[in-house]
Amino acid sequence: xxxxxxxxxxxxxxxxxxxxxxxxxxxxxxxxxxxxxxxxxxxxxxxxxxxxxxxxxxxxxxxxxxxxxxxxxxxxxxxxxxxxxxxxxxxxxxxxxxxxxxxxxxxxxxxxxxxxxxxxxxxxxxxxxxxxxxxxxxxx
Amino acid sequence: xxxxxxxxxxxxxxxxxxxxxxxxxxxxxxxxxxxxxxxxxxxxxxxxxxxxxxxxxxxxxxxxxxxxxxxxxxxxxxxxxxxxxxxxxxxxxxxxxxxxxxxxxxxxxxxxxxxxxxxxxxxxxxxxxxxxxxxxxxxxxxxxxxxxxxxxxxxxxxxxxxx
Numbered sequence: 369x370x371x372x373x374x375x376x377x378x379x380x381x382x383x384x385x386x387x388x389x390x391x392x393x394x395x396x397x398x399x400x401x402x403x404x405x406x407x408x409x410x411x412x413x414x415x416x417x418x419x420x421x422x423x424x425x426x427x428x429x430x431x432x433x434x435x436x437x438x439x440x441x442x443x444x445x446x447x448x449x450x451x452x453x454x455x456x457x458x459x460x461x462x463x464x465x466x467x468x469x470x471x472x473x474x475x476x477x478x479x480x481x482x483x484x485x486x487x488x489x490x491x492x493x494x495x496x497x498x499x500x501x502x503x504x505x506x507x508x
Numbered sequence: 509x510x511x512x513x514x515x516x517x518x519x520x521x522x523x524x525x526x527x528x529x530x531x532x533x534x535x536x537x538x539x540x541x542x543x544x545x546x547x548x549x550x551x552x553x554x555x556x557x558x559x560x561x562x563x564x565x566x567x568x569x570x571x572x573x574x575x576x577x578x579x580x581x582x583x584x585x586x587x588x589x590x591x592x593x594x595x596x597x598x599x600x601x602x603x604x605x606x607x608x609x610x611x612x613x614x615x616x617x618x619x620x621x622x623x624x625x626x627x628x629x630x631x632x633x634x635x636x637x638x639x640x641x642x643x644x645x646x647x648x649x650x651x652x653x654x655x656x657x658x659x660x661x662x663x664x665x666x667x668x669x670x671x
Contacts, residue, residue, distance in 0.1 A: 419629045450611050454618035462626060466587040470630060501611070 372439060379499050382492035389482075389489045390427050396478045397424055412472035419471060423459065446500035453493040460486055537606055537665045546660045547603065553653050554596045561589035584631075588623055595619060606666070613661035617654060624650055 397420055430452055437445045463471065473479050539547075564585060595616045602612040627647065 415630055419626065422625060422629055447610070447614060451614045451618050454615040455622055458619045458622045461591070462622065466584055466591075467626070467630070469583065 372442060375503070376499065379496060382495045385492045386489055386496070387431065389485060389492075390431055392485075393482050394424055394428060396476075396482050397421070400474060400476065400479070410472070412470070413474050416471040416473055420473075426455075446497065449493065449497045449500050453490070453497045456486075456490050456493055460490060539665060540663060543660060543663050543665075546656050546663075550653065550656050550660060551596065551600070553656070554592060557653075558589045558593055561585045591619065603664075609664050610661050610666070613657055613664070617657050617661070620650065620654055620657065624654075 397417075400417075434445075434448065434452075437448045473483065595612070599609075599612050599616055602609045624647075
């Protein structure tokens with residue numbers, strides 16, 4: 369608990385951004401209107417939604433587990449944050465460079481805005497990782 | 509005088525007995541033989557996996573499904589193999605300089621698990637075990653690679669004990 373109190377305000381700000389993004393993504397993908405999927409019922413969109421569902425399950429688990437790591441197992445919080453950052457970067461690189469010809473997101477304003485905010489999530493997670501790794505703790 | 513002699517003897521005995529277990533006190537860290545063995549396995553596995561990726565891409569491995577490479581899987585294999593090669597290089601560099609090894613291990617671990625999930629979700633429909641037996645063997649044994657990475661991350665000895 370003592371270690372958590374030493375984290376900077378910017379850490380909590382970036383953590384809030386990350387949580388806001390993840391909750392927005394969960395809300396967006398869970399409330400996609402049925403007609404949007406039916407109109408564009410291509411195999412690419414179906415496979416993308418399948419992949420997005422698996423990823424959202426992991427995101428929901430991480431959202432639940434992160435405060436536990438931060439407040440109860442602070443020593444391991446940096447490893448958990450680095451793993452989440454690596455995963456966020458990996459799926460971003462995958463979507464942009466590797467799977468660009470295979471996956472296709474449904475045409476929706478909310479989805480495209482969520483996709484465009486992904487670099488902000490990555491930047492926030494990167495800052496959280498850097499602060500947890502390099503910030504010296506004064507309380508033993 | 510006698511006490512000083514005894515203390516010197518004690519100190520020299522302690523220093524003489526300091527083996528690999530106390531190697532954190534030195535400028536370099538001697539890793540255990542288990543670490544070296546698992547690390548060699550990781551390198552060997554990743555190199556064979558990459559070679560196999562490129563062989564599949566070049567259609568050099570015999571298989572049953574001829575449409576296998578026309579499903580977009582070829583470009584995915586290519587990009588994944590290059591990314592894996594880059595991460596493996598970073599892993600070896602961090603192991604050599606003994607700096608940030610655990611973090612690079614975590615990054616590689618996250619990448620491997622993510623690619624396994626992607627493959628399972630996107631290509632499970634047409635990637636049967638009999639399509640490319642050698643490649644399937646590596647896909648099936650991927651958990652072994654993940655376990656090895658996790659193990660090597662745990663038993664790695666850092667310079668800084670606080671890590």
